[in-house]
Amino acid sequence: MTFMLTCPICGRRELHEFLCGGQERGPRPPQEGLSAEAHFRYAQFRSIPPAPQPEWWYHGQGCGVWFKATRNPATNREERPGG
Amino acid sequence: MARLPASPTQRIDPSRPIRFRYWGGEAEGVAGDTVASALYAAGVRVFSRSLKYHRPRGLYGLDGESANTFVAIDGVPNEAAETTLLRPGMAIAAQNVRGSPERDLYGILDRFDGLMPAGFYYRLFHRPARLWPFFQERLRAMAGVGVLQPSGSRERPGRFERYLNAEVAVVGGGPAGMAAALAAAEGGGRVCLFERRLHLGGHLDWRTRLVDGQPLHRRATELAARVAACPNIRVFTHAPVTGVWGENLVTGFLICPEGGIAREYHYECRARSVVVASGCTERPLVFEHNDRPGVMPATTAWRLAASYGVLPGRRAVFAGGDDSSLEAAIELAGYGVEVAAVADARAEGHDPELVAAIGEAGIRFLPGWTAGAARGTNRVTGVELRRIDGGRAEELRCDLLLANAGLQSLIGPLSTLKAQLGYCTRTGMFQPTRLPERAFVAGSMLGLRDVAAIEASGRLAGLEAAAAAGWDAESQIREARDAVRNAPGPAAGCFLACAPGIGRGAKAFVDFDEDGSYKNVVESAQQGFDVPELAKRFGGFGLGPGQYHVPGQNLAMIMAALAGTPLDQLSGTTVRPPLVPPRLATLAGPGLAVHKETPLHDAQAALGAIFRNAGAWHRARYFSTDLSCREEIRNVRANVGVLDSSPLGKFRIYGPDAQKALQRVYVSDMSKTKPGRCKYSAMCNDTGNLMDDGVVVEIGPGDYYFTTSSARAGATVEWFRYHTRHDGWEYQLVNLTDTLGSLNLAGPNARKVLAKITDADLSNAAFPYMGYREIVVGDGVPVRCLRLGFVGELSYELHAPSSYCGYLWDLIMAAGAEFGIRPFGLEAQSCLRAEKGHVIIGTESEQRVTLTDIGMGFLWDSKDTASKKVGAPALRHASGQTDRLKLVGLRIDQAERRPEDGDIVIDGTEVVGYLCTTRMSETLGWQYGLALITDRHAPEGGTVQIYSNPRGTPSVTHGTVVAPHFYDPEGARLRA
Structure with missing residues (x-):
């Protein structure tokens, strides 16, 4: 499987230039009183709905930026490239 | 065998003979021959023996459709004879043969097919279980294709790869593909055209039929010349496509001509749009003994005569389901083959022009008839023709039986592209019902037979593809649509699933590669594997190298017929990549040993360094052949050493x-x-x-x-x-990792050496342990100097611009000469730091242990929650837990055989941990170990057992748990 991603700095590039940083789950939760379960749920758990979802991608073989892209795991396509 | 007189369709040069060896004897082919055409011309009819039954198998297709024609060439097994060009001096041998291809000792297996029903490998000989290894060994010895020679050639043919970009990629270089490429190129974009055969032209290449007063093969040459002349079309021939992937990435491999850049190389083409024009192939007719040598698609015989000048046989019977068989009959009669009869499974709908020509040639034409059974064993000797309605049968003699049940589309590229496919009840073929974005289909795979219609569809697809890639071609597309509409549409296909009157236990093969018969399909269905995707795996249909080509659509049609499924609900099997098998070496790629060298590489090499790969780097590991590095270690402990730590x-x-x-x-x-x-x-x-x-x-x-x-x-x-x-x-x-190099000057005399090359104050008061100074060394080299102690001695890490590092190295070596300075490598460093109890991440730590478990919890600021430190919640969670692995030191008893890195630590029969690093230390005088063991065994003073089993002879050594800081635990030497 392969597809292309749009880096906000470099433009459309081959998938192999990128690393996936997983689903967008929001900023790190406040740690005061954070239960272990809540932490591991945030840090480890992923859901992969067959619908467009925001994800973090790293342009490791390029400019080194982390950016958010919307990908649909059902089709393996970036939705609204660059948008 | 003498070749036929020269003709304009021939692709050989009979004036240039090529000698080769086959089965111990000498034989001769000509330039332009493939291995298959040369062997056939030399009279070889039995090419191999089949997988299960050891039945004789002959030439079937000419494009690698089955393993029938897999041969061993110069000791390399499983080379497709049809797609490999003949080279002088080749040594060719048949495969899966005991004795000779014609007289095979295991040929008797054919009579015991009752012992080998569908899925027998999964079901029989398994009870009682202890018998299975015995049968498995014997079954594997008898079955199979080629045998790999472990001592054979170690040549790596895949030393090259190619990455392409294009606006439009076209898969298939027939008339539709060429028309598509030419049309797409009009927009000025880059076009790549991929063709699996050696020449462009597709099915026009060998046809002499006149259309608009021009022979079709000349039309092919004309189109190919236009393609070649077009500056923005890149043509790749002998370059099968292995798959088309997400967003139109076309992958494949190119078989290079003799003396080319590689024998075969992998390519990838990222295209904005793709046109699939992979064409059609003859759908095999399933009838009794349809695998006998001499039974083949009409096209194979036709191409042997037209392209290779080889007379395929003396007396032929045709049993087809498409007009191409009628045309082939007329052509082959023209080449001198006696055509005994032309049966056609279709009762009507034939091209009247061809029917008339058959009549004129005096050939017997039998519409509504097909082949029911082939006669003969090593050669076909005759055929029983049957009426489709089963009413009558007739025996005919022949040495060539050209059979098909119409055509099937080569859907492979569409399948990998995840196009939706459906069975078309007009054309009798699987065809795309929904295509992914920017993918287009053209040519005969749409059911088109008229050459003008095929070209028109190609032109339309090419224009649409270029438009999808950004070219404004609206008016051209409108015209092209009209042209397609005015051309003849898809032709009616042939719907025959298999010949009438079979299925009573006779061997009618659906798949040659795995010896899958009609009977096996019935058995699979009876066992509950009653849809094609299940039967494919259980009975083994299409799992061989030819994959879809032979069983493809037939499996679906036969299973539908058995289940009574209406044709329009027919579902096929997914064709999987690689569509055509490349060499593993080609996929493995160039295998380049890519590594970085430090700025001190040459300086260390000159001193006899032995380099090893370490991550991305090539690093000096030893400075002598003593791999325990005694001298290097002793010199750091007692004197002064220097390490290239540039990869830091x-x-x-x-x-x-x-x-x-x-x-x-x-x-x-x-x-x-x-x-x-x-x-x-x-x-x-x-x-x-x-x-x-x-x-x-x-x-x-x-x-x-x-x-x-x-x-x-x-x-x-x-x-x-x-x-x-x-x-x-x-x-x-x-x-700054590559910008700055780094040297670690370590040992009791380190300060004295450094003092000779800098004016900076190096006294303990001015530059204490853990200090950082920016100093000037030698003739003004700016150096970041860090006073650290990884190896447990007084040491200075010098970070300097990479280009100055060679100068710095020479300066230090010269200054240290009077003290006896010597370089040390990674192995010595690893021993030195382990004696000191400094961990290396991944060696003394792993995913089961936290920072606290390895005794570094003192670094953690546990009260800070505001910074949301990475790892803090987990450290907090684990801090109260027991039954965790802890890093401990071990003082290991003297033993005849010393424990090694990775040996396990046991308590009776329980595994309680393992040794991460262990060395016999000259500094300490005993063998130390850093081990991860459960906290129950971690308290100091306890004893543990170490179990070693390096070469199958186990031994147990005892050790005492001590603090993991063996050398200078107070750190006095670091602060000296």
């Missing part, structure tokens, strides 16, 4: 929020950094595992210099930015 990660981070970023990723309180001081700290991941350690130095307001371990240098930027991605902090991070 070196970074600068600066900006108003730089400290916040440090606080996030480091476990310590990074607000406590001080100018001129190295602050040692560590990084964890979200599960509290140690990821990295190093020092951080404040070099200005909001400006820091820090080091990471060599292995983590590449991931550090990614790590910082990932863990601060939501915060919008303002900081810059610069990787």
Whole structure:
């Protein structure tokens, strides 16, 4: 499987230039009183709905930026490239 | 065998003979021959023996459709004879043969097919279980294709790869593909055209039929010349496509001509749009003994005569289901083959022009008839023709039986592209019902037979593809649509699933590669594997190298007929990549040994360094053939040594929020950094595992210099930015790892050496342990000097611009000469640091242990929750837990055989941990070990057993648990 991603700095590039940083789950939760379960749920758990979802991608073989892209795991396509 | 007289369709040069060896004897082919055409011309009819039944198998297709024609060439097994060009001196041997191809000792297996029903390999000989290994060994010896020679050629043919970009990629170089490429190129975009055969032209290549007064093969030449003349079309021939992937990535391999850049290379073409025009192939007719040598598709015989000048046989019977068979009959009669009869499974709908020509040629035409059974064993000797309604049968003699049940489309590229396919009840073929974005289909795979219609569809697809890639071609597309509409539409196909009157236990093969018969399909269905995708796996249909080509559509049609499924609900099997099998070496690619060399590589090589790969680097591991490095270690402990530590990660981070970023990723309180001081700290991941350690130095307001371990240098930027991605902090991070080289000058005499080459004050008071100074060395080289102690001695790490490192090295070696300085390598460093109890990440840490478990919990600022330190919640969670692995030191008893790295630590029969690093230390006088063991066994003073079993002879050694700091535990030497 392969597809292309749009880096906000470099433009459309081959998938192999990128690393996936997983689903967008929001900023790190406040740690005061954070239960272990809540932490591991945030840090480890992923859901992969067959619908467009925001994800973090790293342009490791390029400019080194982390950016958010919307990908649909059902089709393996970036939705609204660059948008 | 003499070749036929020269003709314009021939692709050979009979004036250039090529000698080769076959089965021990000498034979001769001509330039332009493939191995298959040369063997056939030399009279070879039995090419191999089949997988299960050892039945004789002959030439079937000419494009690698089955393993029938797999041969061993110069000791390399499983080469497709039809697609390999003949080279002088080749030694060719048949496969899966005991004796000779014609007289095979296992041929008797054919009579015991009752013992080998569908799925027998999964079901029989398994009870009782102890019998299975016996049968498995024997079955495997009898079955199979080629045999790999472990002592054979180690040649790596895949030394090259090619990556292409195009606006439009066209798969298939027949008339539709060429028309598509030409049309797409009109827009000025880059076009790549991929053709699996040696020549463009597709099915026009060997046809002499006149259309508009021009022979079709000349039309092919004309189109190919136009394609070649077009500057923005790149043509790749002998370049099968292995798959078309997401967003139109076309992958395949190109078989190079003799003397080319490689024997075969992998290519990938990223195209904006793709046109699939992969064409059609004859759908095999399933009838009794349809695998006998001499039974083949009409096209194979036709091409043998037209392209290779080989007379395929003397007396032929045709049993077809498509007009191409009628045309082939007329052509072959013209080449001198006696055509005894032309049966056609279709009762009507034939091209009247061809029917008339058959009549004129005096050939018997039998519409509504087909082949029911082939006669003969090593050669076909005759055929029983049957009426489709089963009413009558008739025997005819022949040595060539050209059979098909119409055509089937080559849907492979569409299947990998995830196009939706459906069975078309007009054309009798699987055809695309929905295509992915920017993918287009053209040509005969749409059911088109008229050449003008095929070209028109190609032109339309090419224009649409170019338009999808950004060219405004609206008016051209409108015209092309009209042209398609005015051309003849798809022709009616043939719907025959298999010949009438079979299925009573006779051998009618659906798949040659795996010896899958009609009977096996019935058995699979009876066992509950009653849809094609299940039967494919259980009975083995289409799992061989030819994959879809032979069983493809037939499997679906026969299973539908057995289940009574209406044709329009027919479902096929997914064709999987690679569509055509490339060599593994081609997929493995160039296998380049890519590594980095430090700025001190040559200087160390000159001193006899032995280099090893270490991560991305090639590093000096030893400086002598004594792999225990006794002298290197002793010299550091007693005197002074120098290590090239250039791969050490070196970074600068600066900006108003730089400290916040440090606080996030480091476990310590990074607000406590001080100018001129190295602050040692560590990084964890979200599960509290140690990821990295190093020092951080404040070099200005909001400006820091820090080091990471060599292995983590590449991931550090990614790590910082990932863990601060939501915060919008303002900081810059610069990787200086390659910009700066680094040397570690270590040993009691280190200060004396350094003092000779710098004016800086190196006294303990002016430059204490963990100090950081920017000093000038030699003729003015700026050096960042860090007073650290990884190896447990007084030491200075010197970071200097890479280009100065060679000069710095020479300076240090000259200054140290009077003390007897010597370089040391990675192995010595590893022993030195282990004696000191300094961990290496990944050696003394792993995913089951946290920072605390390996005794580095003191680094963690556990009260800080505001910075949201990475790993802190996990460390907090694990801090109260028991039954965890802990890092301990071991003093290991003397033993005849010393335990080694990785040996397990046991308590009776229970495994309680393992040895991470262990060495016999000359410094200490005993063997130490760093081990991860459960906390129950971790208290100091306890004894443990170490179980070693290196070469199958186990031994147990005892050890005492001690603190994991064996050498200079107070650190007096570091501070000296």
